[in-house]
Amino acid sequence: MSGIDGGALALVLAASAATALAVMLVAFAVGTARGLHRIVDVAWGIAFAAVAVVAWCLAAGHGDDVRRTAVALATCLWGLRLAVHIARRGRGHGEDPRYARMLSRARGNPTLYALRKVYVLQGALVWLVSLPVQVAVLLPGPLGVTGAAGLAVWAVGLGFEAVGDRQLARFKADPAHRGRIMDRGLWSWTRHPNYFGDFLVWWGLYLTACADWRTALATLVSPLVMSALLIWGSGKRLLEAHMADRPGYAAYRARTSGFLPRPPRRDPVSGS
Known part of the structure; x- marks a missing residue:
């Protein structure tokens, strides 16, 4: 291989x-x-x-x-x-x-x-x-274009995750925000910037192993499993079930992307 x-x-x-x-x-x-x-x-x-x-x-x-x-x-x-x-x-x-x-x-x-x-x-x-x-x-063999692209994706993911975690920590540290939903910074673009960052990190690391179709196929299960955990397993799904009854969360969910970042809806209709 x-x-x-x-x-x-x-x-x-x-x-x-x-x-x-x-x-x-x-x-x-x-x-x-x-x-x-x-x-x-x-x-x-x-x-x-x-x-x-x-x-x-x-x-x-x-x-x-x-x-x-x-x-x-x-x-x-x-x-x-x-x-x-x-x-x-x-x-x-x-x-x-x-x-x-x-x-x-x-x-x-x-x-x-x-x-x-x-x-x-x-x-x-x-x-x-x-x-x-x-x-x-x-x-x-050397990293090549695919491997270098993988490290670039990893870097974006790490930065996204770290910035999101930092923004949330600073928000929670302010007593004036007690009981409020964090909806600023990256958290206004996606309800889960930390999980999205993880997603990018592991798809990026996957690309570093894609020297040819054989290594790409042999290791594909890894980012797929991590993606499933983040979106449907112990990540997004469980956290949103825990947050569902929090005041203001339904409105936040309606205007903010569930995973992939995008600008918040101005006229929210339903969350996803």
């Missing part, structure tokens, strides 16, 4: 799976000890960064050094920024309502249920979503 050494690929895939699982098991131990399973959201970004570092190390001597380092560094920047942001946002708060509801429906031991349904599942998703990174670090 595009000149990738089969043995090196097998090693990177196996080591990446072990790394993602190890990070999640450490998070499980910490979350269980503290009684806060929301820590898995911090571990999510850390796990991607850890996988990128391990893949970068194991690909030495196989992949193109520029592509290998650029892809690993891009993944680490995204993952660690996200982890720090979520850790700061969650400081001083109790359990995430999503995990509280999930564990309240658990059959049998809730701790083991959390291990299976929260930590191991997210570890598996980290491995699957990061397939383009695991492949890209092993590609022997």
